[in-house]
Amino acid sequence: xxxxxxxxxxxxxxxxxxxxxxxxxxxxxxxxxxxxxxxxxxxxxxxxxxxxxxxxxxxxxxxxxxxxxxxxxxxxxxxxxxxxxxxxxxxxxxxxxxxxxxxxxxxxxxxxxxxxxxxxxxxxxxxxxxxxxxxxxxxxxxxxxxxxxxxxxxxxxxxxxxxxxxxxxxxxxxxxxxxxxxxxxxxxxxxxxxxxxxxxxxxxxxxxxxxxxxxxxxxxxxxxxxxxxxxxxxxxxxxxxxxxxxxxxxxxxxxxxxxxxxxxxxxxxxxxxxxxxxxxxxxxxxxxxxxxxxxxxxxxxxxxxxxxxxxxxxxxxxxxxxxxxxxxxxxxxxxxxxxxxxxxxxxxxx
Ligand code: 1HN
Numbered sequence: 001x002x003x004x005x006x007x008x009x010x011x012x013x014x015x016x017x018x019x020x021x022x023x024x025x026x027x028x029x030x031x032x033x034x035x036x037x038x039x040x041x042x043x044x045x046x047x048x049x050x051x052x053x054x055x056x057x058x059x060x061x062x063x064x065x066x067x068x069x070x071x072x073x074x075x076x077x078x079x080x081x082x083x084x085x086x087x088x089x090x091x092x093x094x095x096x097x098x099x100x101x102x103x104x105x106x107x108x109x110x111x112x113x114x115x116x117x118x119x120x121x122x123x124x125x126x127x128x129x130x131x132x133x134x135x136x137x138x139x140x141x142x143x144x145x146x147x148x149x150x151x152x153x154x155x156x157x158x159x160x161x162x163x164x165x166x167x168x169x170x171x172x173x174x175x176x177x178x179x180x181x182x183x184x185x186x187x188x189x190x191x192x193x194x195x196x197x198x199x200x201x202x203x204x205x206x207x208x209x210x211x212x213x214x215x216x217x218x219x220x221x222x223x224x225x226x227x228x229x230x231x232x233x234x235x236x237x238x239x240x241x242x243x244x245x246x247x248x249x250x251x252x253x254x255x256x257x258x259x260x261x262x263x264x265x266x267x268x269x270x271x272x273x274x275x276x277x278x279x280x281x282x283x284x285x286x287x288x289x290x291x292x293x294x295x296x297x298x299x300x301x302x303x304x305x306x307x308x309x310x311x312x313x314x315x316x317x318x319x320x321x322x323x324x325x326x327x328x329x330x331x332x333x334x335x336x337x338x339x340x341x342x343x344x345x346x347x348x349x350x
Contacts, residue, residue, distance in 0.1 A: 033315035037316075038078055038086070039075045039078050039084075039311065039313040040075065040313065041291065041318070042302075043311075044092075046092075046307035050071065054071050055155065057071070057094070063094075063095055063101045064102060067101065068093060068101055069093060069095070069101075070093045070160060072090075073092070075311060077313075082164070083164075084281055085313055085314075086165065086314065087163070088166075088279055089108075090161055090281050092115070094157050095148055096150065097120070100181050101148035103124075103182055104147075104177045105143050105176055106173075106174060107143060107167055108164045108167045109140065109163050110140040111139050111140070111160070111162075112132070112140070112159065113138075113161065114132045114134050114156070114157075115157045115158055115159055115283065116156065116157040116307065117134060117152075117157065121149070123215075125138075125146045125215045126146075126186070128189065128191050128192055128215060129185065132156070132216070133219060135223065137216070137219075137254075139212060139216075141211040145183035146183070149182075157307075161258060161260075163257040166257055166333065192213055196249065197217075197248065211256055212245075212248065213249060222262050226243070226262065226264040229241055230264060230266065237271065237272045238272055240263055240266065240269055245260040245261070256335065256339075257333070257336045258331050259278070259335040262328075263328045263330065265289070265327075266325055267322065271320045271321070272319055273348075274347060275316070276314075276332075276334075276343075276344070277337055277345070279311075280311070281310070281312075281330060281332070282304070282310050283330070284306050284326060284328045285307075287306070287322050287323065287327060288304065288305045288322070289320060289326050290304065293317070294317070294318075
C-alpha cells in the first residue's frame, strides 16, 4: 500500500464529483475477451422449456395485445439486460391461427428463423408477404413496416434475432406503430425472391440499400444446396460445410449488422476446437449432437437437439460433434465486427 493511499482515495472521490475518473484505477481494456465478455455459453431447451412456457402465454395474452408475443432469451451472465450475447438479442415468438401482430417499424434490424409451424403464417415486410415454413430465414431490415398474420392451423414458433444491443451502444433507438393493424400490401407474395433470388436481377432496377433485396430464404432451397455440395466431401475441419446467407447484389451478408449461416455437419464428424471473436446463436434443425465449450475445469458439454437455441460467446474455444447428419442455422455479429475491423478467428494453435 502506498504511503499516500489516503490522499489518493480522497483524490479519486473528488474526481468522481467532477465527472472524471483515473484511468489507472480501471481495467478498461483487459488483455483477453475472457475478462470483458460476461455472457456464458447456454442452451434453451425448446421442447421442454421454451415451447410450453410460451404456449402458456397464449392463454394469458393475445399477440395483438402483446404487440409481439415474444419470450426474450436472457443470458444468465448478462443480468436480465435482454441480451442473449453481448451484442445480440434473441427471442422466441408464438403466433396462433387467426392472430394479428400489428404493423410497426424500428431502427434495429431483425431476422426470423422459423422453428415450428404447419403452413399459413406469414410476415409482411415493406408491403410484401412471405409465407413461412420451418427452416426459412426471413429478414426485416431497419426502419421497414412489418406485421405478422396466420391464416392456417396450429401454433407457429420462430426465433427473432435482432441487433438491439449494437444499436443501443450507439443510441439511435426509433420505434413507430403504424396507424392501422396492417400496413398496405404493394407487391405479390414471393416477389423479392423472384426478382433477385434466381441469379438474375431486373435489368433497369438499382439496389443500393445495405440489406438484401430478398426478404425470405426458403429452407427447401438452402437445404438442397447443402445436399449438392456434400458430394464434394470437402469438409472444413472447424465447421463441416457452412454457407452464409447473402445479399445477391453485393455478395456480402444479407443484413448489414448480422451474419446468418446454414451448416451441415455429416454423421460422425467432429469439428476441431475453434475460436472466433463473433458472438453466435445456433438453432439445430436436423440431427442431435453436443457443443463442447470452454477450457480446462470450465469446459462443458451441452447436448442439443432440433429446435433448441444455444449461444456461444466471443472467443470461447468450442467444437461441435454430431450423432447422425446434422443441419444447424446460426447467426452472429461477424459482419458488424468485420466492418469495425475487429473480427478474428483462431484455427488450431495458430
Ligand atoms: C419485434 O419487432 C419483433 O416484429 C420481434 O416480430 C421481436 C424484439 C424486440 C424488439 C422488437 C417482430 C422483437 C421486436
